[in-house]
Amino acid sequence: MTATLRLEGLSYAADGRRLVDSADLTAAPGETVGLVGPNGSGKTTLLRCVYGTLRPSHGRALLDGDDLLTMTPKARARRVATVPQDGQLDFELTVREVVAMGRSPHKRFWEADTAADADLAEAALDRVGIAALADRAFPSLSGGERQRALVARALVQRPALLVLDEPTNHLDIRYQLEILTLIRESGTTNLLALHDLNLAAYYCDRVHVLQEGRIVASGTPHEVLTAELLATVYGVTAEVSTHPATGAPTVVYLPPSA
Template sequence: MTELRTEGLSYGIGGRHLVDDVDLTATHGETVGLVGPNGSGKTTLLRCVYGTLPPTHGRVLLDGDDLHAMGAKARARRIATVPQDGQAGFELTVREVVAMGRSPHKRFWEADTGTDAELVRSALTRVGVADLAERGFASLSGGERQRALMARALVQQPSLVVLDEPTNHLDIRYQLEILSLVRELGTTNLLALHDLNLAAYYCDRIYVLAAGRIVASGTPKEVLTADLLHAVYGVSAEVSIHPATGAPTVVYLPSTHARPPVEHNSTTM
C-alpha cells in the first residue's frame, strides 16, 4: 500500500516562497491532480516531491519514509517521473532511453537481461511507440518524446508516478490514452495538468494551487466551481455535470471585461 504525504512543504528562493506550507496526500492507487494558473507552483512542488529540489521546510513522505533522506537510486526504485518537456539532447535510441528505466534496479554497468528487454518491448508497445524503437531520441517530436518517457517510467516499475503536464505536445487521442494508462497502472499517481476538463475526468481528487499555496482540495465535483475558477483564474465559466461521464465539465465564457483573480483563502476538504 503506497501513500504519498507532504507535511508543511515549502520551497523558497531569493526570499520568495514558490511553494508555501503545502499539506497533500495521495493514497494507494489514487490519481491526484494539481491544477492552478501559470506560476502557481505546480512544477516546483512536483520537483520537491521527486527529489530534484530540496524543500526549504517540511517533509515529503512515502509510506512514512522521508524521501529526501534517501539516496537518488533508492528514491528512483520507488518513484518514476515524467517531466513536462523531455530533453532532446540524448544521443541514444528510443529503446536505449526507455531501458534507462531499469537502471535503479541494477548494479553499475550490469547488463540488461531478457526480462529487461521484454519489459522495454512491452512498454514501447503500450504507449504506441514500438515502431520508433531504433530512432534517435533527439529526432522525435515533442509528443513522441513524451510517450517514450512514459514508457521509461513503466519499465521502472515504481509505486509512485509523478507527471508534470504529461499531455503536453500530445494530440487529443494520445492525451486520452496516456491518462487512461496512468489510471490503469495501479500505482499512486500525482500529476500537474492545465486542462481542467481532463483533470475532472481522470483525477480522483484535485488540489488547486495559487501563489504556491493550496487554496482548495477535494473531488473534482467539490473543487471545480464557477466561483473558484473566477477567484483563482480570473475567468467566467459555467460548470455542469456531463451526462455520459458524470464528471464536471467546464465551459469558459468570453468576457468584455477582464477580471483579475481575487484572494482565495478557503480550502474545500
C-alpha cells in the same frame, strides 16, 4: 506497485519568496491526484520537491512513511518515477535504449540489462503505442512521440508513485486521453500537474488547487471545480456542469463580455 504519498507542510523558498507554502496533501494507494492552478502558482516547484531535484526548505514528503527527501537518488528512483523537464537527449540513443534507462535504478552500475529488462522496455513501448519506433534515434522523434517514450521510461522503472508535470503537453488529443488512461490504469499512485481542467476533472480522484504557492482548495473534482473557484483563482467566468456521459464536471469558459 502502489503507495501512500503524504506531504506535510512542504515549503520551498527561493530569493526570500515562498514558491510553495506549507502544502499538505495525501494520495492514497492507487489514487490519481491532480494539481491545478494558473501558471506560476507553484505546481512544478511542488512536484520537483517530491521527485527530488529540489530540496524543500521546510516540511516532509513521505512515501509509505519513508522520507523521500533523505533517500539516496537511487532508492528514490526505485519508487518514484517522473518525466523530467530537460529530457531533450540530443545524442543518438535509440528509443529502445532511452526507455531501457528506466531499469537503471534497479541495477548495479556495471550490470548489463537482462532479457527480462528488455521485455519490460518492449512492453512499455507497446503500451504507449510507439513499439514501431523502437529502433529510431530518439532525437528524430516528434515532441509527442518523445513525450510518450519518456512516459514509457517512467513505467519501466516500476515505480509505486508516478509524479508527472503536464504529461499531456505536446500530445494530440487522442494521445492525451490514451496516456492519461494508461497512467490511471497503471496501478501506481499518481500525482499529476495538469493544465486542462476538463482532463483533471475526468481523470483525477482528487484535485488540489494551487494559487501563489498555497493549496487553496482540495477535494473531489465535483467539490473543487466550481464557477466561484474559477473566478477567484483564474479570474475567468465559466460554467461548470456535470457531463451526462462521463459524470465528471465539465468546464466551459465564457469570454469576458458574455
